[in-house]
Amino acid sequence: MVRISILGQLEVTVDGEAAEVTAPMLRRLLALLATQPGVPIEAETVADRLWQGQPPQNSRKTVAVYVHRLRRILGADELITFGPSGYALDVRLVQLDATDFERLAQQASSAPETQARELIGTALALWHGQPLEGFHDVAAVAQTAQRLGEIRAGLIEQRFELELGLGEQAGLAGAIKEAIAEFPYREKLYGQLMLTLYRHGRRAEALDTYRQMYKLLTGDLGVEPVPELQNLHQQILNSDQSLAVPPHRPQTPSVRPAQLPAGIVDFTGRAGHLAELESWATGPASTAPLLLTGGAGLGKTALAVHWGHRYAAATGAGHLYVNLRGYSADPPLRPIDAISYFLRALGTEPEQIPVDPAEAGALLRSRAADQHLLMVLDNAANAEQIQHLLPGGAQNRVIVTSRERLSGLIARHSAHRISLERFTEAEAVDLLGRMIGAAKVSQQADSARELATLCGYLPLALRVAAANLADGRYTGIETLVADINDTAWPTPFDLDDDPEAGPRAAFGHSYGRLAPPKQRLFRLLSAIPGPDFAAAAVESFAGNDFADAGSTLRGLANAHLIEQNAPNRFSLHDLVHRYARSVAEESDPPAVRDQARQRLYRYYLRSCDAAARVAYPHVLRLHWTDDEPGPGEAFAGHAEAMTWLDTERPNLIAAIDAAFGDGDAATASNLADMMRGYFSTRRLRSDWLAVSDLALRAAEQTGDVRAQIAARLSTSMVRWGLGEYSEAASILLINVELARQAGWIDAAVSSLGNLGGIYGEWGKLQEAADCLEQALHLQPADGPATTKASILTNLGAMSADLGRLDASVEYALAALRLFEEIGVELGAARARANLGETTRTKGDLHAAKLYLDSARSKLEGMGDPHAEASVLVSLAMLYHEQGDLSAARDTAAQAKDLAEQADAPIKIANALTALALIDHDPFRHQEAIAILCECKAARHEAEARLHLATTLLARGELAEAQAVCEDALCTSRHGGYRHVEAAAMALLSQIHHQSGHADLARTTATQALTALAEVGCTRDTDRLQKILW
Structure with missing residues (x-):
């Protein structure tokens, strides 16, 4: 569930976790939609408000892109709807604190007094600042904020009125004064303050309050107080007995909880702390929390529980206890779970407990307000974990235990801290x-x-x-x-407070009881880069003494010195890692750790090389020779190799960085190059860019030209994936010359092939074709078959873009034969995918289905969501043409999910186009077109417009269909996309035909048939022939 909070700074949570909406315009858009939940806002109005009356050109498309990005952050397309009336938040799928606030306010207006007060408390607790702070320059937002503020002010007045009616005067005057400071012109507040002061025997202050109000109203507004206040003033002057406190009305008895665990029978010591607790509980600051802090093992929980039982026995107070698990092997307890636990203990029915921590916390405060209660919040990790758990009643006492100082609790809640020390x-x-x-x-x-x-x-x-x-x-x-x-105790950790009370002593005792070989391995583990390690890696890393490293590692885990995260995978906690490193520095010469790290690098190089040979053998790589044969991983197939790379990726990246830091630039370069095919498949651009940058620095440090070429090739591929065509092309143009000068022709060919792909996506089709032809001619006869096959694949795709469909099929078939001969499954699957899309475009749906099904089955499990999404989009379109709308819709939805997983905006847009075409949804079409415009994907944009025109034609919107189709025709002609141009002409002929323009339809149909014949496409020919008849 998505929850949007606007009663203060704009905040979003998805399933209880904070969602990062950081881009200013996305926050502005979300704020705007949240002011009118469920009410559509026209796209033009959204743009006008986002840009304060000065929207840029193509603002509708930009808004669509913003909406798409916002949907992705929120986790579902359906959260923001789009229809003829505009964009809106779907209130069935989104929770808004403002909606809850208004609902609670409405309920409070007609509820019985006690219930109304609880509802008001819950409503007011939702506020955490000025509504939609930072967006009041948008008039609609400012108006909403003002309206919500008025409701809040009314609730504050209603709460004071209820408390006055119930005869509860304690602390009321101060609260009303705070409200008056915030709302100085609300006359009702002055009347409530006058009555409160009068009931406290402060008649002179009550009369003075009236005089101050009178002066303010007449001076600032030129009006006198309302008659009700004038009458109250006169009653106070007359000491009217009707103003006396109303008789007390008994409240419904509450449940008295008793949750403290059993105390320690042999509890001893802490006499001074027990006395301090007694002083706090009976002193003026007792409503503020008491914080028991100190390191592990000092007995904070034991002291809290022991004193708690004493206090409850002496005062009759109920007691609530919860272990927040801030320092447990289990996940920390969520605030909402702790609050719900307390509310149930206080007699609240489960279905009455809100799911939002702030709302539930407010209800807890209401439930606890009138009770004599002690709360023990044990093992708090931080102040945020307990902020909604703190009650505010005059008879509520709270003890918090934590290993942290929790200074924020003192700053925000005036907590009193008791720091536990060691025993005497x-x-x-x-x-x-x-x-x-x-x-x-x-x-x-x-x-x-x-x-x-x-x-x-x-x-x-x-x-x-x-x-x-x-x-x-x-x-x-x-x-x-x-x-x-x-036992030889190690030297202390550098802790800020008391080294002797720190964890080093416990670690040292466990370490000292280990057998010497286990001690040696424990020390060596501190030299492993990365967040975790496999037993197999440790066997290589540790040398010949640890043939069964798994058993030794499990022994260290049993001693609680390392953690076992999964079968044969382990890690060192940060603090233990520091301890292990310090012991290693004391016990072993640096050469021992350096040699171990070199063994680990060799293991990673062997394993990564083996994974690359299996997972992406078609990728050109630096030549690496294992001059020191040793252990490494072997892989049975593509999926196994990719799984290993997925698991070890953080460790491999850390090893690249560590090797560079160790001065082993060659290892850094080779490991980075071995991962290039992996990064290309997984599209992990952030990691990829960091690794390729480091690889280039390493290559430049050693002067290895080939390594520099490989690193530049990698960097260009990242930039290409990011849509930075100009920068990627510039890198590759330099790379082609560098590779030729270095005599590395295969690298020059690969660079030219990629350059052709970039130019193709960029819309520079002729430059793309030229580069690919150069690459094919430059390829040596004895060059890598994988490189030739990749070039043929790209030539096939480029030929399809140029409308040379028969040539595209020939290139793709040649690539497929080569990939199959050399056993490159991923390359063969991609070639089949291209054949499927091209034959579908030609109109041969039977052949297309065979190719696409084969490609889909091969790609499943290969870990390339980008390629798999492309195949699924083609299949969805094919199902649509065959009339199987259910299969088309399901397949397109799968394609969209995979495209989002791959973070591939063009594929996302293509999937949206397929869904829009299936459902005749012009608004989703427009969203897809907006994304493609931003990506500058001209061919895909032309096709998307063509599909939008098809939808509009099906809806009978002929004029709009013609305009969009003509746009698609213009874009395809300008870009040279001949098969799209032919399809646009065919559709335009149908539009003219249905519009009753027979002559124009026949003329266009004739032109379309000629164009379709030129590109080798038989689609639409029967329909066009009927128009000619």
Whole structure:
């Protein structure tokens, strides 16, 4: 579910997680739509408001692009509808805090007093600032903000009125004064303040309030107070008894919860802290939270629970407890779950609990306000986790425990902090005596004191040591102390507060109990770059001593020194990693870690090379020779190789960076080049750009020209994917010359082939064809078959764009034969996809279906959503032509999902076009066209306009269909897209025919038949012949 908050800064959450809407115009658009939820706003009006009355040219298209981007961020197209009346938020799929606020306000206006007060509290809690702050320059937004502000002011007045009617005066005067400061001209507030002051025996202040109001109204507005206030003023002057506090009305009894866990029977120490807790609970600041902070193992929870039971027994207070799991292996408890847990404990029915944390928190405050309650919020990770859990009642007490200082809680809620320290020696020894027996401790007093010292006086460490003694693992305190003393404790971590209370002691004890080989491996792990590591990588990294690294790693995981994330995959927590590195620096010479890292680099190089050979053998790469044969991964097929690359990608990127930092530029260059085919398939542009940039720096550092050419080839491919055609082409033009000078003809051919692809997408068809022809002629007879096959594939696609459909089929068939001969499955699948689309364009639907089905089955599981989306769009169009609308719609929807996964805007637009054509939806057509215009994809744009004209013709909108079709015809002629031009002429003939322009229809039909014959297309010929008859 998407929730949009406008009662303050604009915020969006999707399924409870914050959605990043950061682009200013997208935020402005969302703010505008949120002011009128469910009410369509015309596209022209949206543009006018977005650009403050000065929209740019093509603003409708730009708005459509913004809407598309916003839909993607929000997670569903249906959230923002588009129809004849314009764009609107679908209120069935979007929650808005302003809608909830207005609903609660409406309910409060007719609810019984107690319920009304709760509803008002919940409504007002939704506010976190001025509505839609930052967008008030848009008149519609400013008007909405003003209207919501008026409702809020009315609710504040209603709440004060209810509290006055219920006779609840405590703190009311101060609250009303704050409201008057915000709303200085609302006369009702002055009357409420006068009555409150009078009831508190402050008659003079009440009369003075009237005088101040009178002066303000007459001076600023030239009006006198309303008669009601004048009458109240007179009643106060007369000490009218009718103004007295109304008699108390009993409230419905609430549930008294008792949730504190059982206390520790042998609790000891903390006398000073217990006294401080008592002082807080009965002092003037008791309504502010109390914060118990300190490191792990200091007994924060034990103290809170122990004192909580004492307090509840003495005062009769109910008690609520929740473990927020801020430091647990389990995920932290969500605020909404904690609030719901408390509300249920207070008797709230589950269906009455709001799903929004702010609303639920407001309801919790309302439920707790009149009760005598102690809340213990245990193990809070941060202040944000508890902000909606804090009650505000005069008899509510809250204790928060955390390992963090939570200074924000002090700044925002005036929390009182108690920082727990280690036990004193006397407290520590006393705890040991309570757990293992005072007599034993007395008999071994010196050893007991030494044990307390070795435990750092930490309650948790003392309890663990005492438990080990009680379990009989040691014959006495002396033997336990001897065991600890025999361990070489590492030097402390650099902690800010108390190194002895930090985690190093616990890590050191666990480390010291390891066998020497496990200690050595643990130290070496700190040298591995990347977020995690596989057992197989560690076997290579650690050398010959660890043939079964998996077993050793599992042992380290059992000792809680590393974490096992998946079968045979492990990681070091950041803090443990720091500890391991410091121990390694103390124990091992740098050469040990350097040699281990080199072994890891060789393992990655061997494995990545093997993956590249299987997953993308057609990709030209730098020649790499394994001059030190050793372990590496082997892969049975494409899917297995890509899965390994997916898993290891963060580690490979980290290894490239580390190798460059280590001065091993050759490894950095080779690893980066081995991943180029992977990045090209997965379209991971951010990572790809960073890696290609680093590869170029590494190549320039070594002076390796071929490595520079490979890095430039990689960078150009990223820029191409980003639609930066000019920059990508410039890089490749330089690359062609560099490759020729270096004698690396295959690289020159590859660069020319890519240059042809870029020019083709750019709309420079002749330049594209020239580059591809050059590449084909430059290709040596004994050159890589994969390169030739790729060039033939591109020539086939380019020939199709130029309307040379028969030549396109010949090129694609030649490419397919080559790819099949050399066993490149992905290349063969792409060739089949091109054949399928071209034969569909020609009108041979049977052959097209065979090619497309084959391509689809081959591409599934290959991890190339870009290519798979293209095939699905072609199939959707084919199903549509065959009249199978259900299959067409399902296939187009799948194509759209894959295109979005691949972040491929052109493919997204093509899928939208297919869906629009199937459903006769002109508005979705326009959205697709807007995306294609932004991408500067002229051929796709011309086709999209042609399909829009088809939809308009089917809807009977003949004039509009003709205009759009003529646009498509003009665009295709200008770009040289002959098959699109022919199809546009054929459609235009049909439009003229249905419009009753028989002569013009026949003339256009004749021209269309000639054009279709020239490009080798038989589609529409029967329809055109009927027009000629």
